[in-house]
Amino acid sequence: MNQVKIFDTTLRDGTQGEGISLTVEDKLKIARKLDELGVHYIEGGWPGSNYKDIEFFERVKELPLQHAKISAFGSTRRKGIPAKEDTNLNRILETGVSVASIFGKSWDFHVETAIQTTLEENLAMIADSVSYLKSHGLEVIYLAEHFFDGFKHNEAYALNTVKAAAAAGADCVVLCDTNGGTLPDGIAAAVGRVCKELSIPVGIHAHNDCELGVANTLAAVQAGARHVQGTFNGLGERCGNANLCSVIPNLQLKMQYRCVTDDQLAGLTQTARYISEIANIHVSPNQPFVGASAFAHKGGIHVSAILKASSTYEHISPELVGNKQRVLVSELAGQSNLLAKAQDLNLDVTRQTDKTKAVIEQIKALEHQGYQFEGADASLELLLREAFGELEHIFTLESFKLLVEKSGDNPFLSEAFVKVRVHGESIFTAAEGNGPVNALDNALRKALVKYYPAIAHMHLADYKVRVIDEKDATAAKVRVLIETTDYKNSWNTVGVSDNIIEASWQALVDSIRYALIGKERSAIAEDAPFGKAGLINH
Known part of the structure; x- marks a missing residue:
């Protein structure tokens, strides 16, 4: 089985996506996860651009990585100066990484318009930069920026740029569809041509502006590329990069290329969801292979x-x-x-x-x-268990009251008063919160935590309200979906009412009911001493 090397750029190109910001700690956590998955290269960032990336490269040395090499990103030297005097290249050397990924211009239009130099000087910039980094013992991956646009505009010159990198000692030349506008047949033709011209490995770096990032990557491999770059969950600038969550299984399961081990591939979904949590985004439910709706x-x-x-x-x-x-x-x-x-x-x-x-x-x-159980598996499970006699009632709601107060310029104050009966004992509690739903949540868990201490480990992760009958305006029926987590697992519950508080209460109570189902099915911490449980009169 032919090997394809996986180069992950989530920590660099992925962070250029709108709304994505990772701390150094975030980047270190993701690097550990990517290494566990078995990716071959992790591009950590651009040390010449910000202090955060400089700190990452310093601290990543402490991680006991087993599979991945850490790569630092940068550009070729500036025009008119020797490579040894270029700050950007020297910053790469200062990181202590073993791999450098540097980009240069392949499109004559960019050379003459963007960096405003001659075609000959651009070739010298590429060759000098690669040679300089190689002279310091680094593995050099040359990124041919805008290669496919350049190939279409001036094929001979685009080829000369990658030949210059190869002649200077580059270990791999990666062809970049930087604008994401090339179709798969164009990708295949250009990659095939470059593979015939060069004796070193050729790679692909595709963007997703035409929603072809994955297709273009697979087409490149079919044409001879053996190095693929992308990001997890397709993160990246504009429409994102080729999604490695789809690239890896397609290559390995459909095209019979070896990317990672079978055991590592089985960690793909968990890795995708872990990275999405760190990046504070949701994995799209219909994302192929790793989405909740994929199967x-x-x-x-x-x-x-x-x-x-x-x-x-x-x-x-x-x-x-x-x-x-x-x-x-x-x-x-x-x-x-x-x-x-x-x-x-x-x-x-x-x-x-x-x-x-x-x-x-x-x-x-x-x-x-108005209920919707396909998005609320926990509520559905409770309904089924109750219908088939698998749910016992362990506490009963007697009453609850809410107080919302606004005084002058002071912020809103929300208080909840909850009365429940547990094992024959009537419990009355009160709690404040950031809004009435949070106050109810706090009060109910306060009443139950004495009997079920593991409830303290759970919290609301998401709260969504959908108006079902818009024509009824403010009197419309609403559906509330709540996601609850205990940091290890998450579950979703639903409530429906023409009163948003009642709908929220239904979903909130179901979230706790589900947590109390039983140790064998519970999403609460493993040591939770729960038997079968439930709630009536909700």
Whole structure:
């Protein structure tokens, strides 16, 4: 199996995406995760541009990396000065990295317009910079910026730029579709030509401006490239970079190239989600391979088929990339969906019965009211467990009251008063919060934490409100979706009402109910001493 080297630039090119900002600690955490996945190169940043990247290169030396080499990014020397006097190149040397990735101009239009020098001087800038870094023992990856635009405009000159880098000792030449505007056939033709001209490895760096970053990367490999660059979750400037979450499994599972080990590939989904959490973004549910919906099935015919053979509606086994099959239950669901979901929960449902039909009708009725269970698996699990007698009631709501006060220029004050009955004992608590929902959350958990101390480890991670009937304006029914986490796992619950507080309360209570289901299914910390649990009168 042919090897393709993976070069991750999430920490450099990925951070150029709008809204993405990583601290040094963030970058170190991501570097550790990428190393675990088995990527070959991690581009840490541009030490000549900011102090944050300089600190990263200093501290990354302390990480016991097992697989990845750390690369520092920079440009070729400035025009008219010797490479040894170029600050940017010397900053790369000062980092102590073993690999340098430097970019230079391949498009004659850029040479003459952007950096305003001669074509001959640009070739000298490329050669001098590569030679200088090689003379200091570094592995040099030369990035041919705007190569495909240059190849279309002046093929001979574009080829001369990469030949200059190779002749100066570059270990790999990477062709960059910097504007992201080239189609796969253009990528393949140019890469194939360069591979014939050079005796060193050729790579691809694709951007996603035409939503072809992954396709262009695969086309480049088919044409002879053996080094691919990209970012996790497709982060990057403008429309992002080629998404390694799709590039790696396509290369390895579809095209039979070796990128990482099979065990490392099984960590792909967890890596993608970990990086998204660090970057404070959500992995798109419909992202191929690693998204929550990548192997989710909703239509009853589909579900009926996958229960017989998953390959009927899945192009790979989700476990190969660390994902899992999901069966969605909604108003479109048939009995196959419900049976599959119940079996996944280890409920004793082996055949279609009147009870099964009744639960389906209940779900359809609730969704008609505005509930949406496909995005609230935890609420659905509670509903199923209760329907099949697998849920015990351990506490009961007696009452709650909210106080929201605004006085002068002072901020809003929200207080919640909650009364619940637990094991026959009536508990009354009060708590403040940043808004009424947070106050309710604090008060309810305060009432229960004495009996279930692991509740202290959970908190709300996301809160979304959707107006169901816009025509009713402020009196419209709303759907509230709450995501709760314990730092290890997360779960989603739903509530619906024409009163936003009541809808929030339903979703909030379900989030705690789910946490108390039982040690074998609980998302709360492993040492939580919970048995089967639930709530009535919510």
